[in-house]
Amino acid sequence: MSEHSTDHVISSVEALRAHYGTPSTIARDKVIAQLDEHCCRFIKHSPFLILSSVGPSGNMDASPRGDRAGFVQVRDAHTIMIPDRVGNKRVDSLQNIVTNPGVGLLFLVPGVNETLRVNGTAEISTDPSLLERFKVRDRLPVSVIVVTVSEAFLHCAKALVRSALWNSSLHIDRSDFPTLGQMLSDQISGLDAVETERHVQDSLRNRLY
Numbered sequence: 001m002s003e004h005s006t007d008h009v010i011s012s013v014e015a016l017r018a019h020y021g022t023p024s025t026i027a028r029d030k031v032i033a034q035l036d037e038h039c040c041r042f043i044k045h046s047p048f049l050i051l052s053s054v055g056p057s058g059n060m061d062a063s064p065r066g067d068r069a070g071f072v073q074v075r076d077a078h079t080i081m082i083p084d085r086v087g088n089k090r091v092d093s094l095q096n097i098v099t100n101p102g103v104g105l106l107f108l109v110p111g112v113n114e115t116l117r118v119n120g121t122a123e124i125s126t127d128p129s130l131l132e133r134f135k136v137r138d139r140l141p142v143s144v145i146v147v148t149v150s151e152a153f154l155h156c157a158k159a160l161v162r163s164a165l166w167n168s169s170l171h172i173d174r175s176d177f178p179t180l181g182q183m184l185s186d187q188i189s190g191l192d193a194v195e196t197e198r199h200v201q202d203s204l205r206n207r208l209y
Contacts, residue, residue: 034077042116052104053096083134083141113157139209
Protein backbone atom coordinates (compact mmCIF):
# COMPACT_ATOMS: atom_id res chain seq x y z
CA MET A 1 0.00 0.00 0.00
CA SER A 2 1.27 3.47 -0.89
CA GLU A 3 2.41 5.56 2.07
CA HIS A 4 1.13 8.77 0.47
CA SER A 5 -2.05 9.84 -1.24
CA THR A 6 -1.88 10.10 -5.02
CA ASP A 7 -4.00 13.23 -4.62
CA HIS A 8 -0.79 14.98 -3.55
CA VAL A 9 1.51 13.75 -6.34
CA ILE A 10 2.93 16.52 -8.53
CA SER A 11 2.63 15.38 -12.13
CA SER A 12 3.10 18.47 -14.30
CA VAL A 13 5.58 21.30 -14.71
CA GLU A 14 2.79 23.78 -14.06
CA ALA A 15 1.94 22.14 -10.73
CA LEU A 16 5.61 21.95 -9.86
CA ARG A 17 6.08 25.67 -10.46
CA ALA A 18 2.94 26.49 -8.52
CA HIS A 19 4.28 24.53 -5.55
CA TYR A 20 7.91 25.72 -5.61
CA GLY A 21 7.55 29.20 -7.01
CA THR A 22 9.89 31.07 -9.34
CA PRO A 23 13.69 30.82 -9.08
CA SER A 24 15.68 33.91 -8.25
CA THR A 25 17.32 35.87 -11.04
CA ILE A 26 20.73 34.51 -10.06
CA ALA A 27 19.51 30.90 -9.99
CA ARG A 28 17.79 31.36 -13.34
CA ASP A 29 20.64 33.10 -15.12
CA LYS A 30 23.69 31.27 -13.72
CA VAL A 31 23.78 28.63 -16.49
CA ILE A 32 26.52 29.32 -19.05
CA ALA A 33 27.10 27.63 -22.39
CA GLN A 34 30.83 27.06 -22.01
CA LEU A 35 33.51 26.61 -19.36
CA ASP A 36 34.86 29.86 -17.95
CA GLU A 37 37.89 30.39 -15.70
CA HIS A 38 35.92 29.45 -12.58
CA CYS A 39 34.69 26.18 -14.09
CA CYS A 40 38.19 25.34 -15.29
CA ARG A 41 39.65 26.03 -11.85
CA PHE A 42 37.01 23.85 -10.24
CA ILE A 43 37.75 20.95 -12.60
CA LYS A 44 41.51 21.37 -12.11
CA HIS A 45 41.15 20.97 -8.34
CA SER A 46 38.55 18.21 -8.41
CA PRO A 47 39.69 14.64 -7.62
CA PHE A 48 36.16 13.23 -7.85
CA LEU A 49 33.09 13.47 -10.04
CA ILE A 50 29.85 11.63 -10.63
CA LEU A 51 28.99 10.77 -14.24
CA SER A 52 25.27 10.36 -14.97
CA SER A 53 24.00 8.73 -18.15
CA VAL A 54 20.83 7.20 -19.58
CA GLY A 55 20.52 4.05 -21.66
CA PRO A 56 18.26 3.48 -24.68
CA SER A 57 15.43 2.02 -22.59
CA GLY A 58 15.59 4.79 -19.99
CA ASN A 59 17.75 2.88 -17.53
CA MET A 60 19.98 5.30 -15.63
CA ASP A 61 23.44 5.13 -14.10
CA ALA A 62 25.42 7.43 -11.82
CA SER A 63 29.06 6.35 -11.80
CA PRO A 64 31.83 7.65 -9.50
CA ARG A 65 35.09 8.69 -11.17
CA GLY A 66 38.15 9.65 -9.19
CA ASP A 67 41.91 10.17 -9.30
CA ARG A 68 44.39 12.81 -8.24
CA ALA A 69 43.12 16.36 -8.67
CA GLY A 70 43.50 17.41 -12.29
CA PHE A 71 42.78 13.96 -13.71
CA VAL A 72 40.04 15.49 -15.85
CA GLN A 73 41.53 17.70 -18.55
CA VAL A 74 39.93 20.75 -20.14
CA ARG A 75 40.83 20.82 -23.82
CA ASP A 76 38.97 24.05 -24.54
CA ALA A 77 35.94 25.98 -23.33
CA HIS A 78 33.61 23.41 -24.84
CA THR A 79 35.47 20.14 -24.29
CA ILE A 80 36.61 18.11 -21.30
CA MET A 81 38.27 14.70 -21.25
CA ILE A 82 37.90 11.99 -18.60
CA PRO A 83 40.16 8.92 -18.55
CA ASP A 84 38.37 5.60 -18.15
CA ARG A 85 40.79 3.34 -16.31
CA VAL A 86 40.78 -0.40 -15.76
CA GLY A 87 37.71 -1.55 -13.84
CA ASN A 88 35.22 -4.37 -13.54
CA LYS A 89 34.31 -4.35 -17.26
CA ARG A 90 30.61 -3.76 -16.65
CA VAL A 91 30.95 -0.55 -18.71
CA ASP A 92 27.45 0.55 -17.68
CA SER A 93 28.06 4.24 -18.41
CA LEU A 94 29.95 3.55 -21.62
CA GLN A 95 27.17 1.33 -22.96
CA ASN A 96 24.75 4.15 -22.28
CA ILE A 97 26.97 6.71 -24.01
CA VAL A 98 27.30 4.75 -27.26
CA THR A 99 23.51 4.58 -27.55
CA ASN A 100 22.55 7.88 -25.87
CA PRO A 101 25.41 10.40 -25.64
CA GLY A 102 23.75 12.77 -23.17
CA VAL A 103 25.62 13.00 -19.85
CA GLY A 104 25.56 15.02 -16.65
CA LEU A 105 28.65 15.57 -14.49
CA LEU A 106 28.91 16.68 -10.87
CA PHE A 107 32.37 17.81 -9.73
CA LEU A 108 33.39 17.97 -6.06
CA VAL A 109 36.46 19.56 -4.46
CA PRO A 110 37.32 18.41 -0.91
CA GLY A 111 36.81 21.27 1.53
CA VAL A 112 34.65 23.26 -0.89
CA ASN A 113 30.92 23.14 -0.23
CA GLU A 114 29.89 24.36 -3.66
CA THR A 115 29.77 21.91 -6.58
CA LEU A 116 30.05 22.27 -10.35
CA ARG A 117 27.48 20.77 -12.69
CA VAL A 118 28.27 20.21 -16.36
CA ASN A 119 25.90 18.82 -18.99
CA GLY A 120 26.67 17.80 -22.53
CA THR A 121 27.21 14.93 -24.92
CA ALA A 122 29.95 12.33 -24.76
CA GLU A 123 31.86 9.99 -27.02
CA ILE A 124 34.40 7.29 -26.24
CA SER A 125 37.85 7.56 -27.82
CA THR A 126 40.71 5.07 -28.03
CA ASP A 127 43.00 7.44 -29.94
CA PRO A 128 46.55 6.40 -28.88
CA SER A 129 47.75 10.01 -28.66
CA LEU A 130 44.83 10.85 -26.40
CA LEU A 131 45.37 7.82 -24.16
CA GLU A 132 49.02 8.83 -23.80
CA ARG A 133 48.00 12.14 -22.21
CA PHE A 134 46.47 10.24 -19.30
CA LYS A 135 49.23 7.72 -18.63
CA VAL A 136 49.84 7.01 -14.93
CA ARG A 137 52.57 4.68 -13.63
CA ASP A 138 53.33 3.77 -17.25
CA ARG A 139 49.78 2.51 -17.70
CA LEU A 140 47.28 3.90 -20.17
CA PRO A 141 43.55 4.25 -19.56
CA VAL A 142 41.33 1.85 -21.49
CA SER A 143 39.61 4.78 -23.20
CA VAL A 144 38.91 8.48 -22.79
CA ILE A 145 35.43 9.94 -22.43
CA VAL A 146 35.33 13.18 -24.44
CA VAL A 147 32.50 15.47 -23.36
CA THR A 148 31.23 18.34 -25.47
CA VAL A 149 29.86 20.88 -23.01
CA SER A 150 26.41 22.36 -23.61
CA GLU A 151 25.94 24.00 -20.22
CA ALA A 152 27.72 24.49 -16.91
CA PHE A 153 26.79 26.08 -13.63
CA LEU A 154 27.82 26.27 -10.00
CA HIS A 155 25.55 24.70 -7.40
CA CYS A 156 25.16 26.34 -4.01
CA ALA A 157 26.58 24.89 -0.79
CA LYS A 158 23.38 23.97 1.05
CA ALA A 159 23.48 20.20 0.45
CA LEU A 160 27.09 19.85 1.58
CA VAL A 161 26.61 22.21 4.51
CA ARG A 162 23.57 20.27 5.71
CA SER A 163 25.36 16.93 5.29
CA ALA A 164 28.65 18.22 6.77
CA LEU A 165 30.31 16.00 4.19
CA TRP A 166 33.85 17.28 4.78
CA ASN A 167 33.64 17.21 8.58
CA SER A 168 35.96 14.31 9.44
CA SER A 169 34.73 14.23 13.04
CA LEU A 170 31.40 12.94 11.70
CA HIS A 171 32.93 10.19 9.55
CA ILE A 172 32.12 6.68 10.74
CA ASP A 173 34.75 4.21 11.87
CA ARG A 174 35.20 1.96 8.83
CA SER A 175 35.44 -1.08 11.11
CA ASP A 176 31.84 -0.42 12.16
CA PHE A 177 30.71 -0.96 8.56
CA PRO A 178 30.74 -4.33 6.75
CA THR A 179 33.47 -4.88 4.16
CA LEU A 180 32.61 -4.97 0.47
CA GLY A 181 33.38 -8.69 0.53
CA GLN A 182 30.86 -9.23 3.31
CA MET A 183 28.16 -7.23 1.56
CA LEU A 184 28.70 -8.96 -1.79
CA SER A 185 28.64 -12.41 -0.18
CA ASP A 186 25.25 -11.54 1.32
CA GLN A 187 23.93 -10.40 -2.05
CA ILE A 188 25.40 -13.10 -4.32
CA SER A 189 24.78 -16.75 -3.51
CA GLY A 190 27.87 -18.93 -3.18
CA LEU A 191 30.43 -16.21 -2.47
CA ASP A 192 32.79 -16.56 0.46
CA ALA A 193 33.10 -13.26 2.34
CA VAL A 194 36.75 -13.66 3.30
CA GLU A 195 37.91 -14.76 -0.15
CA THR A 196 35.86 -12.06 -1.85
CA GLU A 197 37.34 -9.37 0.39
CA ARG A 198 40.83 -10.70 -0.32
CA HIS A 199 40.14 -10.32 -4.04
CA VAL A 200 38.80 -6.78 -3.47
CA GLN A 201 41.91 -5.71 -1.56
CA ASP A 202 44.23 -7.31 -4.12
CA SER A 203 42.49 -5.37 -6.89
CA LEU A 204 42.90 -2.11 -4.95
CA ARG A 205 46.61 -2.76 -4.46
CA ASN A 206 47.45 -4.01 -7.94
CA ARG A 207 44.81 -2.81 -10.41
CA LEU A 208 44.18 0.87 -9.69
CA TYR A 209 45.62 1.76 -13.09
